[in-house]
Amino acid sequence: MKKHTFIIAEAGVNHNGDITLAKKLIDAAVKAGVDAVKFQTWKTELLVTEQAEMAEYQKLNTQKVESQFQMLKRLELSYDAFVELKQYCDQQGIMFLSTPDEETSATFLNDLQPIFKIGSGELTNTPFLRHIAAFNKPIILSTGMGTLAEIEHALTTLNNAGVARSNITVLHVTTQYPTPMHEVNLSAMLTIKHAFPGIQAGYSDHTLGIEVPVAAVALGATIIEKHFTLDKNMAGPDHLASLDPNELIDMVKAIRNIESALGHGRKEPTESELENRKIVRKSIVAATSITKGDILNEHNLAIRRPGNGIPPSRWDDVANTAATKSYQPGELI
Known part of the structure; x- marks a missing residue:
C-alpha cells in the first residue's frame, strides 16, 4: 500500500492575533x-x-522587551474567532486543528476537531493529559525537551485514562526556533518508535528549510508538522523558523515524491525495467559458425547483448551439449 504521510501545516500564532491573517x-x-x-x-x-x-x-525573534503574558495576550484569538476559522476550513476543504494550552481551551476545542495535538510543554502535565484522554479521540503527542522516561510516563498516563497506543502518534521534536541541524537528532524518532511498540512515530520540525522533514518521511514518519507563515519578516516569535507559502508547497511535493519513491518494498523488476532488461542484459550467442551436432563450448559460444535469448546464468546448462541446429556467428542459441 502506498504510504500517505499526514502533513500538518502549523500556523500556530503566525496570524499575529488577526483573524484575517x-x-x-x-x-x-x-x-x-x-x-x-x-x-x-x-x-x-x-x-x-x-x-x-x-x-x-x-x-x-520579536525584538520586544515584554513579559510572556503581554506577548501571549497580543497573539490570543477569541473562541468565537476559532469557531469562524473552523467554519472557514470546512468551506475550503481542509481539516482544522488547534493545540490547546490549558484545560478550558481543550474543552472548547473538543467540538471543533477530530484529533487532539498535545504540545511539548504539556508532556509532563499529568492532569492535562488525563483531561485530553477523556475526550476519547486520537492524540498526537509532541515530545520536545523530553526524555524517554517522560514519554513513557505520558503514554502510561494516557493509556491508563483509556487511550489505546494505536490511537497515539508520538512526535520527535526539538523545541528551539529555529533548530540548528546538530540538535535535530532525527534518529531519536526511531528510538521512540522502537521503545514503545504499538505507537506511530512522527516528526515536528523547527529547522530552516525542508530537507529534515523530508528525511523523516524516508525514515518512516507517519505525521509531519511544520510551521509556516505568510512572510518570514513579520514581527512575531515563530515567523523566522517557518516556511513561506512557496516553501510549504515545495515541502509537500518533496514528501509526496518520497512516498512514491519508497514503493512497496518487494525487490522485483518494474514495468519499465522489463523493457530495458532486453536491451541491457545479455544472451548466449554463437561466437563462430556452428554445425548441428557440434559440442558447444567456450570456443564457439559468446555472451552478447541483447538479452532476449538464453541468459548467461544458464551457461552451465548449455556448455558441453550438442548443438541441435546450425548457427551463424552472433545468432542467439
Missing part, C-alpha cells in the same frame, strides 16, 4: 495541499503568570 494562512495551506492546518488556543490568564519571562528565542 489566519484565514490567509488557511488559504496558503490549502494551496500547498497539506492535510490539516493547525493553530494554538489559550486564555492567557489560564496559561501563564504575569511575571513569566519570554524565552530567549522569543525575545530575539
Whole structure:
C-alpha cells in the first residue's frame, strides 16, 4: 500500500492575533495541499503568570522587551474567532486543528476537531493529559525537551485514562526556533518508535528549510508538522523558523515524491525495467559458425547483448551439449 504521510501545516500564532491573517494562512495551506492546518488556543490568564519571562528565542525573534503574558495576550484569538476559522476550513476543504494550552481551551476545542495535538510543554502535565484522554479521540503527542522516561510516563498516563497506543502518534521534536541541524537528532524518532511498540512515530520540525522533514518521511514518519507563515519578516516569535507559502508547497511535493519513491518494498523488476532488461542484459550467442551436432563450448559460444535469448546464468546448462541446429556467428542459441 502506498504510504500517505499526514502533513500538518502549523500556523500556530503566525496570524499575529488577526483573524484575517489566519484565514490567509488557511488559504496558503490549502494551496500547498497539506492535510490539516493547525493553530494554538489559550486564555492567557489560564496559561501563564504575569511575571513569566519570554524565552530567549522569543525575545530575539520579536525584538520586544515584554513579559510572556503581554506577548501571549497580543497573539490570543477569541473562541468565537476559532469557531469562524473552523467554519472557514470546512468551506475550503481542509481539516482544522488547534493545540490547546490549558484545560478550558481543550474543552472548547473538543467540538471543533477530530484529533487532539498535545504540545511539548504539556508532556509532563499529568492532569492535562488525563483531561485530553477523556475526550476519547486520537492524540498526537509532541515530545520536545523530553526524555524517554517522560514519554513513557505520558503514554502510561494516557493509556491508563483509556487511550489505546494505536490511537497515539508520538512526535520527535526539538523545541528551539529555529533548530540548528546538530540538535535535530532525527534518529531519536526511531528510538521512540522502537521503545514503545504499538505507537506511530512522527516528526515536528523547527529547522530552516525542508530537507529534515523530508528525511523523516524516508525514515518512516507517519505525521509531519511544520510551521509556516505568510512572510518570514513579520514581527512575531515563530515567523523566522517557518516556511513561506512557496516553501510549504515545495515541502509537500518533496514528501509526496518520497512516498512514491519508497514503493512497496518487494525487490522485483518494474514495468519499465522489463523493457530495458532486453536491451541491457545479455544472451548466449554463437561466437563462430556452428554445425548441428557440434559440442558447444567456450570456443564457439559468446555472451552478447541483447538479452532476449538464453541468459548467461544458464551457461552451465548449455556448455558441453550438442548443438541441435546450425548457427551463424552472433545468432542467439
